[in-house]
Amino acid sequence: MIGTEIEHLIKLISKLPGLGPRSARRAALHLLKNRESLMLPLSQALGKAAEVIVECPECHNLDTASPCSICASPARDRGILCVVEDIADLWALEKTGSYRGYYHVLGGTLSALDGVGPDDLSIPHLARRAGDERVREVIIALNATIDGQTTAHYISDCLQACNVSVTQLAHGVPIGGQIDYLDDGTLATALKSRKAI
Amino acid sequence: MIGTEIEHLIKLISKLPGLGPRSARRAALHLLKNRESLMLPLSQALGKAAEVIVECPECHNLDTASPCSICASPARDRGILCVVEDIADLWALEKTGSYRGYYHVLGGTLSALDGVGPDDLSIPHLARRAGDERVREVIIALNATIDGQTTAHYISDCLQACNVSVTQLAHGVPIGGQIDYLDDGTLATALKSRKAI
Numbered sequence: 001m002i003g004t005e006i007e008h009l010i011k012l013i014s015k016l017p018g019l020g021p022r023s024a025r026r027a028a029l030h031l032l033k034n035r036e037s038l039m040l041p042l043s044q045a046l047g048k049a050a051e052v053i054v055e056c057p058e059c060h061n062l063d064t065a066s067p068c069s070i071c072a073s074p075a076r077d078r079g080i081l082c083v084v085e086d087i088a089d090l091w092a093l094e095k096t097g098s099y100r101g102y103y104h105v106l107g108g109t110l111s112a113l114d115g116v117g118p119d120d121l122s123i124p125h126l127a128r129r130a131g132d133e134r135v136r137e138v139i140i141a142l143n144a145t146i147d148g149q150t151t152a153h154y155i156s157d158c159l160q161a162c163n164v165s166v167t168q169l170a171h172g173v174p175i176g177g178q179i180d181y182l183d184d185g186t187l188a189t190a191l192k193s194r195k196a197i
Numbered sequence: 198m199i200g201t202e203i204e205h206l207i208k209l210i211s212k213l214p215g216l217g218p219r220s221a222r223r224a225a226l227h228l229l230k231n232r233e234s235l236m237l238p239l240s241q242a243l244g245k246a247a248e249v250i251v252e253c254p255e256c257h258n259l260d261t262a263s264p265c266s267i268c269a270s271p272a273r274d275r276g277i278l279c280v281v282e283d284i285a286d287l288w289a290l291e292k293t294g295s296y297r298g299y300y301h302v303l304g305g306t307l308s309a310l311d312g313v314g315p316d317d318l319s320i321p322h323l324a325r326r327a328g329d330e331r332v333r334e335v336i337i338a339l340n341a342t343i344d345g346q347t348t349a350h351y352i353s354d355c356l357q358a359c360n361v362s363v364t365q366l367a368h369g370v371p372i373g374g375q376i377d378y379l380d381d382g383t384l385a386t387a388l389k390s391r392k393a394i
Contacts, residue, residue: 003247003260012239016224018216027213028246029285032259035247042209043243046228049202050236053229060227063200088226 006032049182058129059144060105060122062087070094070103083155085109085143089137093141101139106130109147110154121151123158130162140168203229255326257302257319259284267291267300274298276333278326280352282306282340290338298336301326307351308342318348320355327359337365 007030014024014126029041049114055061056068063069070076084090090103106121120125121157130138139161142148172190182190201223207336211221228236252258253265267273277298281287287300303318316320327335335356339345352361369387370379380385 003250003262005249005261006259009239009242009246012235012242015235017227018220018223023215025285025288029283030214031243032246032250038209038212039243039289042206042366043240043247045202045206045209046236046240046243046247048283049206049229050232050240052202053200062203062226064202065200069200086226088222091222125344175240 007109042090060087060107061090061103078134080139081126081135081137082139082141083126084141085148085151089143091142101137106142106151109117109142109145109151110149118154123155126155127158127162130159130164131165134165135162136166137167140166142168143167144171222302257284257303257304258287258300268278272297275331278323278332278334279336280323281338282345282348286338286340298334303339303348306339306342306348307345315355320352323352324355324359325363327356330360332361333361334362334364335394337363339365341368 005129009031010021010024010028013019013027014021016024019027052064053062054064054066056063056066056071058067058071061068061070065072077100081104082093082099082101083104083127084093085106085108089107090105093099093103104122104126106123106126108116108121110116110121112119120138126138129135138155140152140155142152152168156174170193171186172193173179173186206228207218207221207225210216210224211218213221216224228239249261250259251261251263253260253263253268255264255268258265258267262269274297277292278301279296279298280301280303281290282303282305284302287302290296290300301319301323303320303323305313305318305319307313307315323335326332335352337349337352339349349365353365356363367390368383369390370376370383375386
């Protein structure tokens with residue numbers, strides 16, 4: 001007895017990550033109750049974004065400009081490339097404000113189980129970019145998971161031929177973290193990588 | 198460094214119930230990765246729904262038709278009115294398939310704290326509908342919360358003058374519920390309202 005239009009809308013909303021059928025119903029009702037302030041602006045923003053946002057051919061970031069505003073920025077250090085799995089990771093790093101180099105978005109990690117090989121990711125493209133003589137360092141900022149670390153090692157092997165130093169993010173105790181609550185792996189790594197104060 | 202269009206989109210998505218800034222970012226990325234299959238259809242579905250869906254003047258349900266398909270159905274029993282707080286509750290009751298009367302959506306509950314009085318809800322309209330001589334029974338299906346029960350008592354007082362029997366949903370052990378895990382209030386009510394087998 002829910003109308004077809006509402007059912008269709010709920011079905012589409014429930015395809016968003018983190019939303020099930022019940023929360024999609026709640027979201028649809030919330031939208032219908034806030035048509036002018038939320039529903040129509042969201043409809044327009046979705047249409048507009050789908051139209052104008054393109055993938056950057058350099059770093060595979062998403063932006064309205066091509067190349068993206070990061071790749072086009074002359075103020076950044078062309079000597080450093082930071083490899084991330086996903087655009088969300090790029091956003092997270094940008095939010096810290098402490099990185100001023102360029103990025104390279106892989107679009108995933110190697111995974112034998114899911115059948116993801118090097119050619120499915122932008123690894124050959126990364127090797128070409130790292131071959132540029134201006135690039136001094138490639139920072140691998142992949143998740144500290146099995147797939148992430150496998151990919152990190154594979155990339156580091158691929159870049160052996162290039163004249164760049166390959167680094168990765170430090171592992172250790174998170175800022176604000178309590179030692180008591182940390183897992184064994186993190187604690188062992190933090191101990192092994194200890195530094196002089 | 199996130200583009201303005203994406204930031205705007207994320208801000209709108211994060212206004213949906215149950216989505217914070219981080220899940221809104223995830224949802225926006227998911228949408229941008231599935232433009233043809235999800236982003237554009239969702240944009241169109243939102244625009245279409247905002248345009249065609251109207252509130253039923255009879256029961257305050259939302260539908261493309263006015264009066265809504267429930268109020269317009271001749272197969273339903275005009276003698277019973279079921280009072281619900283929200284359209285989501287109406288959908289939940291319809292899904293059971295075990296109610297064949299009409300509905301009345303209040304649009305909220307009385308709440309002294311939030312300054313919601315009888316005139317902010319559709320209670321006067323309910324009293325007029327219950328005054329119709331064809332109506333025999335008004336079922337109050339409000340949440341078993343303080344606000345819901347206060348509203349139920351208020352409505353039952355309002356309908357004293359009308360020639361209808363006022364009932365409410367039974368309270369007790371939910372189907373599949375384990376007695377061991379039930380709260381005291383539910384268990385005490387279930388005991389008090391015990392029935393012959």
